[in-house]
Amino acid sequence: MPVSTGAVVVKVLNSRNYVDWSVLVKTYLLAQVGEEEAADKFKAWRKKNATALHTIQISCGQEAFSLIKNTTSAKRAWDTLAEQFKPKPSKSPVQILNLIKQLEGIAWELIQFCPQLVFTKDQYGEFPMQGFMPSAFLSGTRLKFWQRWIYNCIHIERAISDIRISVRNEGNEKSNPTKITWSVIGFLQGLKSYLLELLGxxxxxxxxxAHIQSLELLHHMCEVIKHRHGHDFLLPAIFTAIEQGMFEFTDIVLQARPDIVWRTNEMGRNPLMYATECAALQMQREVQWFKEVEDIGIPQIKESNNCDGLKPRELFTKNHKELVKEGERWMKGTASSCTVVGALIITIMFAAAFTIPGGNNGQTGFPIFLHKKLFTAFIVSEAISLFSSTTSVLMFLGILTSRYAEDDFLKSLPTKMIIGLSTLFISIATMMVAFSSALFIMIHEQPWIIIPMIFLASIPVTLFIWMQFPLLVEMYISTYGRGIFDRKMKSRA
Incomplete structure (x- = not known):
């Protein structure tokens, strides 16, 4: 059955519209597939081939048709057109801008000479603002707590603008009378560089x-977009940044264009609603992220509805039911295990208080080693262990009996977990001190056994630090740190 070109594609095939053209033709051919009435398989195939070939031919321009006019196979015609007209990967100016980690200086020069590049799409329909990756910012970089401390101690000045080329003058070096002195300095500098490299x-x-360069480039780009009307070049980037947790990007862009929080995507969702869908972060970071975006946004947005009639908070609750359940399971599992350990320590320390080393004096009733320093260390460490383990158990019981509302993950539950783990660590450490002190009192005449005892007593404490301390530090920073957005950045807004 003959069909018109307009019924298949909007425009005939040319050198610029292969992608759209191929989608339309494939969709049309799929719509033509029905039950085959012909009994002969060859006739059925020939009919399908003729229909497909005819559809391709009438959807081609004159240039494209000349390439397949002598072709009798629809598949061969399709492959020929794909080879000729399918876009080849290429480096567009926008893609060059997207290499922000290695080429920030070049990207900024391009923006200075041609600001319109910020508003230019590449062949895949993406804008330069979408080229920022999570690793371009601190929030997207996984650093251990000691690496983060080094990171904060390092001072780096101007990044993009401070580009210099160093040229060595070999002639001057050869004629320098202080060559030996410079060799020693060079050796020390080389040793310093080696140590810096070795320590990471x-x-x-x-x-x-790289992070500072990315921030500078983003600031420069925001200066370009600040007074630009429209939001098509910015909205996809802000949604992607919120989804991937690029807090710095979101903060800087929203300061430059606060009106963007009013904009919605094709599903009727604004950035505040979109912040409720990021499932990669843990529940605490999710709530923090939602509240930060909520504070930056205009108050009226809190009451806006999406296409399903849900407000941002309602959508947040709906999308995080499973994450709340996972967080509840983890919290309860950790609290249950630690409660058992804390209860055992309470039992042991309570019993040890009435079975002191050396016993009591039969006449006075006081401990025999009452005036020894090791006995004082035993009593003090035992009391600290008992009190801290009791506090730990109470904190973990508070976690087990919590109602596990969304806002509980923000401060209440993490605080209880931090106090519980900290006091449990103190109780284990002081229990080992009490145990070692008691043994020292009883075998003080055999000093050769002291060093092995200290080593063995330090094993459980070391294991606890190795397994739980990174979690404790991370939880403390996440709960009582500066927050997702830098407060100093927000104070300048």
Missing amino acids: INRIREIKQ
Whole structure:
């Protein structure tokens, strides 16, 4: 059955519209597939081939048709057109801008000479603002707590603008009478560089420099977009940044264009609603992220509805039911295990208080080693262990009996977990001190056994630090740190 070109595609095939053209033709051919009435398989195939070939031919321009006019196979015609007209990967100016980690300086020069690049799409329909990756910012970089401390101690000045080329003058070096002195200085500098590389400080410095360059480039781009009307070039980038947790990007862009929080995507969702869908973060970071975006946005947005009639908070609750359940399971599992350990320590320390080493004096009733320093250390460490383990158990019981509302993950539950783990660590450490003190009192005449005892007593404490301390530090920073957005950045807004 003959069909008109307009019934298949909007425009005939040319050198610029292969992608759209191929989608339309495929959709049309799929719509033509029905039950085959012909009994002969060859006739059925020939009919399908003729229909497909005819559809392709009438959807081609004159240039494209000349390439397949002698072709009798629809598949061969399709492959020929794909080879000729399918876009080849290429480096567009916008894609060059997207290499922000290695080429920030070049990207900024391009923006200075041609600001319109910020508003230019590439062949895939993406804008330069969408080229920022999570690793371009601190929030998207996984650093251990000691690496983060080094990161904060490193000072880096101007990043993009401070580009210099160093040229060595070999002639002057050869005629320098203080060559030996410079050789010693060079050796010391080389040793310093080796130590910095060995300790990983150079790598952390490079990471921080890349982050600063990315922030500077983003600031420059925001200066370009600040007074520009429209939001098509910015809205996809802000949604992607919120979804991937790029807090710095979101903060800087919203300061430059606060009106963007009013804009909605094709599903009727604004950035505040979109912040409720990020499932990659843990529940605490989710709530923090939602509240930060909520504070930056205009108050009326809190009451706006999406296409399903849900407000941002209602949508947040709906999308995080499973994450709340996972957080509840983890919290209860950890609290249950730690409660058992804390209860055992309470039992042991309570019993040890009435079975002191050396016993009591039969006449006075006081402990025999009452005036020994080790006995004082035993009593003090035992009391601290008992009180801290009791506090730990109470905190974990508070976690087990919590109602596990969304806002509980923000401060209440993390605080209880931090106090519980900290006091449990103190109780274990002081229990080992009490145990070692008691043994020292009883075998003080055999000093050769002291060192092995200290080593063995330190094993459980070391294991606890190795397994739980990173979690404790991370939870403390996440709960009582500066927050997702830098407060200093917000104070300048």
